[in-house]
Amino acid sequence: MPMQDVEVVYQKPDAMTDVPFPYCPGCSHGTVHRLVAEVMDELDITERAIGVTSAGCSVRSWRQFDCDMVMALHGRGPAVATGIKRARPASVVFTYQGDGDMAAIGTGEIVHAASRCERITVIYVNNGVFGATGGQQAPTTLIGQSTTSYPAGRDPKESGYPLRMAEMLSVISAESYIARASVHDVAHILKTKKAIRKAFEIQIEGRGFGMVEILAACPTNWRLSPVRCMERIQSEMIPYYPLGEFSSRGKGGPVMIDEVLIAGFGGQGIMLMGKLLAYGAIYEGLEVTFYPSYGPEMRGGTANCTVVVSDQRIGSPVRNHFSHLMAMNQASVDKFSERVKPGGVIAYNQSLVASPPARTDVMRVAIPANRIALELNAPQSANMVAMGGLAHVLKRVSVPALVKGLMRVLPQYRHDAIALNQTAIQRGIEAVKQVLAAEEGA
Amino acid sequence: MTSKGRGRIRIDAERCKGCGLCVAACPKGQVRLARGVDGRGIRVAEVGEGERCSACGSCFAVCPDVAITVYRNVGTPPVDGSPGRRQSPKRGPRHRKQAA
Numbered sequence: 001m002p003m004q005d006v007e008v009v010y011q012k013p014d015a016m017t018d019v020p021f022p023y024c025p026g027c028s029h030g031t032v033h034r035l036v037a038e039v040m041d042e043l044d045i046t047e048r049a050i051g052v053t054s055a056g057c058s059v060r061s062w063r064q065f066d067c068d069m070v071m072a073l074h075g076r077g078p079a080v081a082t083g084i085k086r087a088r089p090a091s092v093v094f095t096y097q098g099d100g101d102m103a104a105i106g107t108g109e110i111v112h113a114a115s116r117c118e119r120i121t122v123i124y125v126n127n128g129v130f131g132a133t134g135g136q137q138a139p140t141t142l143i144g145q146s147t148t149s150y151p152a153g154r155d156p157k158e159s160g161y162p163l164r165m166a167e168m169l170s171v172i173s174a175e176s177y178i179a180r181a182s183v184h185d186v187a188h189i190l191k192t193k194k195a196i197r198k199a200f201e202i203q204i205e206g207r208g209f210g211m212v213e214i215l216a217a218c219p220t221n222w223r224l225s226p227v228r229c230m231e232r233i234q235s236e237m238i239p240y241y242p243l244g245e246f247s248s249r250g251k252g253g254p255v256m257i258d259e260v261l262i263a264g265f266g267g268q269g270i271m272l273m274g275k276l277l278a279y280g281a282i283y284e285g286l287e288v289t290f291y292p293s294y295g296p297e298m299r300g301g302t303a304n305c306t307v308v309v310s311d312q313r314i315g316s317p318v319r320n321h322f323s324h325l326m327a328m329n330q331a332s333v334d335k336f337s338e339r340v341k342p343g344g345v346i347a348y349n350q351s352l353v354a355s356p357p358a359r360t361d362v363m364r365v366a367i368p369a370n371r372i373a374l375e376l377n378a379p380q381s382a383n384m385v386a387m388g389g390l391a392h393v394l395k396r397v398s399v400p401a402l403v404k405g406l407m408r409v410l411p412q413y414r415h416d417a418i419a420l421n422q423t424a425i426q427r428g429i430e431a432v433k434q435v436l437a438a439e440e441g442a
Numbered sequence: 443m444t445s446k447g448r449g450r451i452r453i454d455a456e457r458c459k460g461c462g463l464c465v466a467a468c469p470k471g472q473v474r475l476a477r478g479v480d481g482r483g484i485r486v487a488e489v490g491e492g493e494r495c496s497a498c499g500s501c502f503a504v505c506p507d508v509a510i511t512v513y514r515n516v517g518t519p520p521v522d523g524s525p526g527r528r529q530s531p532k533r534g535p536r537h538r539k540q541a542a
Contacts, residue, residue: 006449006515007513009449009513010502010511010512025460026461026506031505
């Protein structure tokens, strides 16, 4: 009888090595490993993925994934991942942690990684016991659950209540994707994979922090057969640890976020520009953060400020890379040009910049701020000319909103200068319009 | 090994630890644990007598040791609505390759 032609429909993902799992029979770690590897295959990120392993049963999971892996100190996975991601922003960084690692010794690290909204993905496997050390009670052990350290079961009077990490982390920041899933049956395994994929996608798109808590079985320490373990997840764990998405950036459209760096030297009015942009954005109904950085001197030293403008709550006022740079002098062009994201905007004060930014993957806008200010017979208004130009390329803040902002940022005795400043802003807008029109014509 | 059903599975007896999750997950009861133990003292999973595998992938989905490979007979329609079918869009040459 001839062999029938067959095709493979399901097999071990490429992102997994051939090393057999070291886990006990029925342990959910293997299932979660496979789901992570499948997501890596589907998103084609194995080459640039860097995993961070934790202490616990999954301590040697670096042998299972076919990507670069780092072994962190117990509980410090999110801190190590933070460093990796910040040093190599193009990589896709994930941690793989159990509840003994993340919800016990590493509670601090995960909370602060979530609060900083690090662009990392955390895979958190919760089986409610310290598996590797012999099944002792964990912070996630259910009330009444018997463990080797508390054979009579967890007593909340003595040991408190099980930590719901997903709920805890979900209230920190709107820029996060926090979900809880389970691997107790086929349908839930597929949902878990979707959640893991989403958590990776959110990192890849630079939109936020992602954490997926996965309810998992530990047949050895639960003293149950693998099949009974899956029933226990359904009947005992899920009622206490409800499944679902708790904070989801995945809902709705993409997030509008502009990260603006305004830089120059002290005395150019850099802080005033930042504050004015921030107030203008507030009057436009947007979320704003303003983060100044300057030396002790009011004039002459370097000064810069970061203004983040978004239509949603902002995770952090501190940015390493920017969508817009407003460089008021040569030093700022030299220092910060490399920090502008590809496709971003570098606006620079043409009057004081002899060698314009060299980058070609960004939009470069020359604003002759000082020259226009001199034409207005008000050399001190060069910053407002630049402000107008920046507002025009930013497209978030209108002139009326800026004028309203001027009333706020200028002291009462300077309010007579508002009309002049408005003129300067207007001239800046016109100058940028001319530059853009000329470029389009060219 | 041929099959009268839509597909068949292959179980890697070296990866299998005999947890039995695939036995419970197979909607057609096609997987069972071996009667005897292997060299490690494990009753590994094996394909039963029946030939009714529909290549639904349930056993693959629950297997914590990724010991199962699922094949579908070329020319047979996919199982609509079966778990996992639409959720595993495996692309690339490796997933298209014909098994011997």
